[in-house]
Amino acid sequence: MTPDVEELLADAHVVRLPLVTRFRGVIEREALLLRGPSGWGEFSPFLEYDDAEASAWLAAAIDAAWGAPTPVLRDAVPVNATLPTVPVDRIREVLERFGEVRTVKVKVADAREGLADDVARVREVRRILGAEGRIRVDANAAWSVDQAERAAHALAPFDLEYLEQPCTTVAELAELRERLRDWQLPIAADESVRKASDPLAVARAGAADLLVVKVQPLGGVARALRIVAEAGLPAVVSSAIDTSVGLAMGARLAAALPELAYDCGLGTAALLAADVTAEPLRPRGGVIAVRAVEPDATLLRQHAAPPERVAWWHERVRRCAALLAASTLTAG
Numbered sequence: 001m002t003p004d005v006e007e008l009l010a011d012a013h014v015v016r017l018p019l020v021t022r023f024r025g026v027i028e029r030e031a032l033l034l035r036g037p038s039g040w041g042e043f044s045p046f047l048e049y050d051d052a053e054a055s056a057w058l059a060a061a062i063d064a065a066w067g068a069p070t071p072v073l074r075d076a077v078p079v080n081a082t083l084p085t086v087p088v089d090r091i092r093e094v095l096e097r098f099g100e101v102r103t104v105k106v107k108v109a110d111a112r113e114g115l116a117d118d119v120a121r122v123r124e125v126r127r128i129l130g131a132e133g134r135i136r137v138d139a140n141a142a143w144s145v146d147q148a149e150r151a152a153h154a155l156a157p158f159d160l161e162y163l164e165q166p167c168t169t170v171a172e173l174a175e176l177r178e179r180l181r182d183w184q185l186p187i188a189a190d191e192s193v194r195k196a197s198d199p200l201a202v203a204r205a206g207a208a209d210l211l212v213v214k215v216q217p218l219g220g221v222a223r224a225l226r227i228v229a230e231a232g233l234p235a236v237v238s239s240a241i242d243t244s245v246g247l248a249m250g251a252r253l254a255a256a257l258p259e260l261a262y263d264c265g266l267g268t269a270a271l272l273a274a275d276v277t278a279e280p281l282r283p284r285g286g287v288i289a290v291r292a293v294e295p296d297a298t299l300l301r302q303h304a305a306p307p308e309r310v311a312w313w314h315e316r317v318r319r320c321a322a323l324l325a326a327s328t329l330t331a332g
């Protein structure tokens with residue numbers, strides 16, 4: 001059932017949550033939460049995204065709040081810690097927020113820094129985790145093929161689990177994968193899946209060893225499951241720095257995947273200084289639970305975005321809903 005826009009906005013709440021540290025250049029996260037007959041959904045495309053891109057995120061929120069829930073195969077999902085580009089002396093404090101995790105994703109290739117900063121951060125994470133820990137790095141498409149190859153060499157002593165979206169294009173990823181063939185350093189595709197007009201192109205080109213999948217940009221759990229199945233590659237479910245409502249959507253996807261070989265990037269409630277529920281989906285013992293999340297009315301009020309931002313989000317929902325009505329994305 002596809003609700004009309006008035007139904008979508010009938011029980012919608014716009015929140016603005018502080019982060020504990022800068023991430024993607026922001027220190028606050030805005031999200032619109034909406035309630036339908038199946039529960040709560042989150043609509044939180046980043047502010048700079050255009051309506052065409054944001055409308056897939058709305059389809060995911062509608063799927064969560066109005067759709068039939070997908071059957072799940074597990075009740076907990078192992079997660080990684082996510083380390084933003086903080087100075088080395090803050091690493092321990094940020095990682096402690098995630099509790100006991102065996103895997104850390106380190107953000108690298110920040111435009112304000114150089115490779116030496118990335119190496120220093122990864123070295124410190126390896127020191128903290130010990131030899132058994134797993135470390136992956138995420139360059140958010142910032143490197144050229146040469147830069148990525150150089151970084152792979154510089155980071156080799158720290159035994160990386162994989163390199164996430166080192167370069168922008170599928171062709172670049174394919175070339176890098178070829179150059180790293182003897183290194184046994186897998187390449188994960190993130191932006192090449194979630195921002196691509198064809199999310200399967202990267203798999204078809206043999207340009208990645210695994211996919212990072214996010215429920216909102218892929219248009220919902222069912223659509224993400226189909227993409228993973230058709231790609232035929234291992235998948236890591238990750239958040240978009242969601243509130244606990246969005247993380248519950250991610251946990252449902254992770255819990256529905258037939259195989260889950262990697263820890264998922266769903267521990268990010270630990271990066272929020274506030275959440276919409278008194279029981280956030282924060283990692284405990286290296287996992288998050290697979291369960292529904294009900295926002296707390298007091299917290300929704302306490303973290304309500306200013307009226308002009310609420311109006312902005314409502315308009316965005318209206319425009320995206322119009323786009324969805326004209327497309328086939330909500331058809332399943």
Ligand SMILES: O=C(O)CCC(=O)C1=CC=C[C@@H](O)[C@@H]1C(=O)O
Nearest residue numbers: 024082105238239240241265268
């Ligand atoms: O995967 C994780 O560990 C957490 C999520 C995460 O890193 C991201 C969430 C949202 C936007 C992105 O910049 C970033 C990513 O690229 O994976």
Ligand SMILES: [Mg+2]
Nearest residue numbers: 138164165190
């Ligand atoms: Mg990424």
